[in-house]
Amino acid sequence: MTEExxxxxxxxxxxxxxxxxxxxxxxxxxxxxxxxxxxxxxxxGGTANVTVILSDTRISSPxxxxxxxxxxxxQQSMDKFEKAVKPGGVLLYDPNGVIxxxxxxxxxxxxxxxxxxxxxxGNPKVFNMIVLGGYLKVKxxxxxxxVERGLQKSLPERHHKLIPLNLEAIRKGGEIxxxx
Amino acid sequence: MEIQxxxxxxxxxxxxxxxxxxxxxxxxxxxxxxxxHKIVSEVIDELGIQEKTIGVSPVGxxxxxxxxIDIDWQEAAHGRAPAVATGxxxxxxxxxxxxxxxxxxxxxxxxxEILHACNxxxxxxxxxxxxxxxGMTGGQMAPTTLVGQVTSTTPMGRTVELNGYPLKITELIxxxxxxxxxxxxxxxxxxxxxxxxxxxxxxxxxxxxxxxTSFVEVTSTCNSGWKMxxxxxxxxxxxxxxxxxxxxxxxxxxKKG
Amino acid sequence: MGxxxxxxxxxxxxxxxxxxxxxxxxxYPITPQSEVMExxxxxxxxxxxxxxxxxxxxxxxxxxxxxxxxATGKRAMTSSSSPGVSLMQEGISYIAGAELPCLIVNVxxxxxxxxxxxxxxxxxxxxxxxxxxxxxxxxxxAPASVQEMHDFVELAFDLAFKYRNPAxxxxxxxxxxxxxxxxxxxxxxxxTREEILARSGSWxxxxxxxxxxxxxxxxxxxxxxxxxxxxxxxxxxxxQIEENEVRYEEILCDDAEYLMVAFGTSSRVCQKALEVxxxxxxxxxxxxxxxxxxxxSKVIGEMARKVKGILxxxxxxxxxxEDVKLAVxxxxxxxxxxxxxxxxxxxxxxxxxxEAFEQKLLKR
Numbered sequence: 198m199t200e201e202x203x204x205x206x207x208x209x210x211x212x213x214x215x216x217x218x219x220x221x222x223x224x225x226x227x228x229x230x231x232x233x234x235x236x237x238x239x240x241x242g243g244t245a246n247v248t249v250i251l252s253d254t255r256i257s258s259p260x261x262x263x264x265x266x267x268x269x270x271x272q273q274s275m276d277k278f279e280k281a282v283k284p285g286g287v288l289l290y291d292p293n294g295v296i297x298x299x300x301x302x303x304x305x306x307x308x309x310x311x312x313x314x315x316x317x318x319g320n321p322k323v324f325n326m327i328v329l330g331g332y333l334k335v336k337x338x339x340x341x342x343x344v345e346r347g348l349q350k351s352l353p354e355r356h357h358k359l360i361p362l363n364l365e366a367i368r369k370g371g372e373i374x375x376x377x
Numbered sequence: 378m379e380i381q382x383x384x385x386x387x388x389x390x391x392x393x394x395x396x397x398x399x400x401x402x403x404x405x406x407x408x409x410x411x412x413x414h415k416i417v418s419e420v421i422d423e424l425g426i427q428e429k430t431i432g433v434s435p436v437g438x439x440x441x442x443x444x445x446i447d448i449d450w451q452e453a454a455h456g457r458a459p460a461v462a463t464g465x466x467x468x469x470x471x472x473x474x475x476x477x478x479x480x481x482x483x484x485x486x487x488x489x490e491i492l493h494a495c496n497x498x499x500x501x502x503x504x505x506x507x508x509x510x511x512g513m514t515g516g517q518m519a520p521t522t523l524v525g526q527v528t529s530t531t532p533m534g535r536t537v538e539l540n541g542y543p544l545k546i547t548e549l550i551x552x553x554x555x556x557x558x559x560x561x562x563x564x565x566x567x568x569x570x571x572x573x574x575x576x577x578x579x580x581x582x583x584x585x586x587x588x589x590t591s592f593v594e595v596t597s598t599c600n601s602g603w604k605m606x607x608x609x610x611x612x613x614x615x616x617x618x619x620x621x622x623x624x625x626x627x628x629x630x631x632k633k634g
Numbered sequence: 635m636g637x638x639x640x641x642x643x644x645x646x647x648x649x650x651x652x653x654x655x656x657x658x659x660x661x662y663p664i665t666p667q668s669e670v671m672e673x674x675x676x677x678x679x680x681x682x683x684x685x686x687x688x689x690x691x692x693x694x695x696x697x698x699x700x701x702x703x704x705a706t707g708k709r710a711m712t713s714s715s716s717p718g719v720s721l722m723q724e725g726i727s728y729i730a731g732a733e734l735p736c737l738i739v740n741v742x743x744x745x746x747x748x749x750x751x752x753x754x755x756x757x758x759x760x761x762x763x764x765x766x767x768x769x770x771x772x773x774x775x776a777p778a779s780v781q782e783m784h785d786f787v788e789l790a791f792d793l794a795f796k797y798r799n800p801a802x803x804x805x806x807x808x809x810x811x812x813x814x815x816x817x818x819x820x821x822x823x824x825x826t827r828e829e830i831l832a833r834s835g836s837w838x839x840x841x842x843x844x845x846x847x848x849x850x851x852x853x854x855x856x857x858x859x860x861x862x863x864x865x866x867x868x869x870x871x872x873x874q875i876e877e878n879e880v881r882y883e884e885i886l887c888d889d890a891e892y893l894m895v896a897f898g899t900s901s902r903v904c905q906k907a908l909e910v911x912x913x914x915x916x917x918x919x920x921x922x923x924x925x926x927x928x929x930x931s932k933v934i935g936e937m938a939r940k941v942k943g944i945l946x947x948x949x950x951x952x953x954x955x956e957d958v959k960l961a962v963x964x965x966x967x968x969x970x971x972x973x974x975x976x977x978x979x980x981x982x983x984x985x986x987x988x989e990a991f992e993q994k995l996l997k998r
Contacts, residue, residue: 217813221640224815230640232813236666236751257905259812262983351640428841433702443850449839451705452852453698454728460695464702464710465839467686468658472706472841490698493691 198228198253200338201261203278205246206270206294211325214351215268216247219329222339222347223251233259244273251338268332270311272296289332291324299377306377307335314373315366323366330370341367394418396427396447403441407607409597410439410506412564416574417477417504418446420581430473431465433458435487437479438512456487459494462501473584475502481511484520484546491550498555498589502580505547505592508599509618516602520544523621528602543621547594551627558583558591559628563619565598565611588630596622636817643783643809646816647713647739648673650787651685655824656737657708658686660699662718665751666807667741670713683824693718697725697738704734705851707830707838709791713739715807716757717748719765726800727766731853733837733868735794737787738772739803741810744979752979753807755898756950761804762927762957769865771872773801773879774926776897780814782924788819795833797875804926806949808899808981881924882933886912890919892995893937895958896947897923899981904947906984911991918991929957935965943995947987948975970995 202219206212216232223230231250248264250256267278269290275297282288284303292298293312309331315324333339339347344367348360393399396418404410421430427448434442436455443450453461458476466474483491483505494501510528511517517530521543525534535543551559558580562573573595580591596618600610641649647670651659661671671689679685686703690696696712703710714722719740729736740761744754761774773793775786783805790801825833831840842848855861885905887893896904901922911918921937923930938944938961946955952973959971974990976982982990992998 217640220813224638224640230813230815232640233808234811236807236811256814256902257909258903258907258984259808259899260903260981260983261906262985428843431706431839431841440854443848443852447842447848449842449848450850450852451702451839452732452850452854453701454724457694457698457701457725460690460698461702461705463688463690463695464658464660464699464704465706466702467688467699468703468708468710469706489691490695493695 198251198338200251200266200336201264202249202266202268203246203261203264203281204249204268205244205274205278208243208245210245210270211322212245212270213247215325215329216249218344218347218351219249219251219339221351222344225343225346225350226339228252229254229256231256231259244271246274266332266336268328270294270328275299287335289328289335291328305335307331308375308377309370310373311370314369318366318369320362323362326363326366327370327373330367331374332370333367334371334374394422396422398445398447400444402445404438405601407598407600407610408438409508409564409595412570413504413506413573413595413597414442414445416564416570416577420574420578421446421448424578424581424585426473426581426585429471430475431469433462433465433474433476435476435478435482437482439477439479439506440513442477456482456485457490458482459487459490459499459501459503463494463497463499466500470500473502473581474500475504475581475584477504478506479512480505480507480509480519480521484544488546491546492553495550495556495590495592496553498557500584500587501590502584503590503592504577505594506597507594507622508597508602509543510599510602512599512602520546521622523617545622547592547622547627550592555589556592556628557589557630560592560626561594561596561622561624563596563614563624565614594622596624636819638815638817640813641780641816642669642811642813643780643805644669644741644811645673646780646784647787647803648677649818650784651711652677652679652683653819653821654788654791655683655709655822656685656711656791657824658688658699658703658710659712660688660690660696660703660710661712662690662693662696662714664715664718666743666753666810667713667715667739669810670739683821685824693721694725697722697729700736700738701725701729701732701734704729704736705732705839707834707840709825711737711739713741715741715743716745716754719757719760723760723766726772727768727770728853729800730766730770730772731768732851733798734800734851735791735798736800737790737794737803738800739805742804742806744977750979751807753899753981754949754977754979755806755900756953756977757804758926758948758950758953761802762929770868771799771875771927773797773799773875774804775801776804776924776926777809778898778901778922780809780812780816783809784816784818793879797871798837799871799875804898806899876928879925880928880930880932882930883922883924885920885922887919887921887937889917890937890940891917891942892919892991893941893944894918894920894947894991895923895934895944895954896920897926897954900947900949900975903982903984903987907987907991910984910988916996923954926954929961931957931961931964934958934961935967938962938965938967938969941969944969944971945991945995946971946973947982948973949977949981950975951977
């Protein structure tokens with residue numbers, strides 16, 4: 198199994214940390230992982246994206262021109278990465294911030310109303326975990342117990358009290374997932 | 378009386394420090410370096426720290442200091458001695474580390490390194506030979522060359538318009554809180570040699586006591602570069618250099634409060 | 635098995651340095667490698683192993699601090715990125731000339747000049763052909779994964795001390811910023827004074843004791859006859875390193891009809907391109923130099939005799955390709971050697987590499 202994912206949105210949406218939790222969860226499941234971010238000034242408020250690769254075997258390129266899954270959180274990223282999904286692959290997006298929904302017919306497209314659900318949950322910060330939950334519902338590449346262990350490893354001790362909330366957000370994401 | 382009757386231990390009035398290596402010095406007759414080397418050798422010997430002392434020699438006339446004083450040495454790139462000494466002292470806090478630098482090395486190409494090492498208060502002795510000229514490369518202008526002073530790159534004398542002012546780096550160094558002791562000495566008379574030795578001994582003692590940077594400028598002559606006899610050079614130094622570079626202590630934290 | 639973590643390449647350099655018993659790190663901030671010193675400052679190794687970590691006033695100062703610490707027989711290192719490493723060249727030349735062991739890490743970014751903060755491999759020439767003045771060589775290791783960023787720290791120190799020669803880890807912003815699973819080594823103690831004396835007492839500035847002559851660390855020798863002898867001795871050492879320390883990895887080379895040659899991040903991109911080409915039935919292999927100096931010329935020459943074409947992939951205008959061509963030439967072989975790559979901080983994509991391979995070697 199090799200799963201190549203691009204997560205793209207604005208800086209501040211938790212793009213990089215979503216990728217990090219996914220990657221750490223992969224380690225908990227004994228997978229090889231690579232987390233490759235865009236870095237530099239663009240991170241500060243501009244667009245941010247991260248490539249996450251999970252695999253049972255040695256991982257080759259961190260730089261990819263096509264992906265198994267694209268998780269897209271703003272219009273700029275939609276413009277850039279909709280075309281980079283492999284035929285038959287998955288595109289998952291939050292319609293909040295996406296003006297022109299994806300149009301490809303040769304890929305599987307899913308919607309997660311993460312922004313709205315996060316507000317409903319009373320904590321906009323869990324937005325990225327809701328989206329992650331949607332992704333894990335579509336592609337259960339990692340067992341939820343390992344995601345919890347991944348959270349424990351990637352969050353600093355002082356934030357461990359937030360783990361139950363994050364897990365709830367992940368479950369919520371799975372519930373509100375809609376296929377296009 | 379035969380000569381053998383005279384050469385007896387009880388008649389000994391002068392000898393080289395046993396840390397001074399028995400080779401012919403490469404310094405010009407009349408140069409201040411030889412005297413300062415002798416003082417450094419004596420101080421290290423008298424403090425009993427030969428086994429703990431590491432010297433960092435500069436680029437300039439003192440580049441070969443390692444041939445003359447019998448301790449472990451490292452030769453630094455031009456101006457970098459304070460950084461090299463920082464690396465030694467930080468990873469070897471049990472050692473007594475000193476740099477020995479000229480004015481081109483310390484005040485020109487190595488201005489950044491000396492300021493920052495002193496500002497960090499590195500536990501070092503810095504011996505700064507200021508003779509206002511580049512001796513080794515053949516007498517070019519140094520940052521401490523006096524206004525009007527003739528050198529091979531200021532053949533009509535240094536002008537402020539072209540070259541700016543003599544850099545009083547020792548005054549600058551004295552301002553830095555990391556510096557524990559800062560003094561300006563010379564070695565042109567027996568009395569000043571004694572005073573200079575006291576200053577250098579104090580500097581080494583400070584480092585043994587881990588008090589931070591101790592900086593000793595020795596205002597010096599370069600009779601070859603200045604194109605004078607040693608005696609003329611001494612007189613010229615007293616008359617001209619001492620006005621720009623006043624002698625004496627600039628800072629001693631031991632005397633505070 | 636050591637501790638498993640998800641870490642950035644830059645963070646791992648810091649962890650590995652502490653864990654292998656490094657004595658001192660001296661550095662100056664520059665993107666994309668500032669996490670090395672930041673991580674060290676958070677690890678606070680001076681409280682555990684006694685390792686010194688100091689932010690210098692410049693790269694010029696940091697390499698000279700390394701020069702000072704290394705002269706005392708300690709394991710000292712610095713890290714920087716391309717413009718900072720340019721500033722260090724004077725110090726590196728002195729360290730090589732004085733035959734001191736130390737580690738320098740270059741997390742490369744695109745140049746020339748201030749350039750970009752994005753990854754690049756354009757310092758290959760600077761690293762393997764000199765960089766500073768004089769006839770000297772740097773043992774150069776090129777990691778291709780975060781795990782190798784970890785493993786090569788101790789390896790670089792071992793090689794540096796084995797040959798009394800500076801060693802460099804030549805990596806790039808991609809590997810520095812990338813996180814991967816890494817197995818951390820167990821903590822090793824720093825060398826004791828006795829161990830340092832046993833290993834390096836004959837040359838290091840450990841303080842002159844009555845039982846030996848004074849040790850002088852210098853690269854200066856004004857007598858040209860003696861200086862030539864110093865150079866001859868250095869060259870003999872370099873030849874020994876070339877004979878003993880060449881490291882490389884071969885991927886699917888056994889049945890290869892074509893060969894790709896790439897190091898570091900580029901080699902990862904090539905692995906993907908190779909998968910794509912193999913799926914199309916093209917028998918292509920990948921040779922990844924791990925030591926850039928000494929360069930695996932011999933094995934490349936041997937491979938050249940077996941294949942129909944070679945593609946060198948670099949994040950530069952084509953630097954290592956010159957060494958590949960020399961290796962092919964030395965093997966008296968006339969197989970075509972092509973280059974592809976990107977510059978200015980852009981990584982070639984696997985698709986671009988496949989396309990270049992098809993155009994340049996398959997003439998499609």
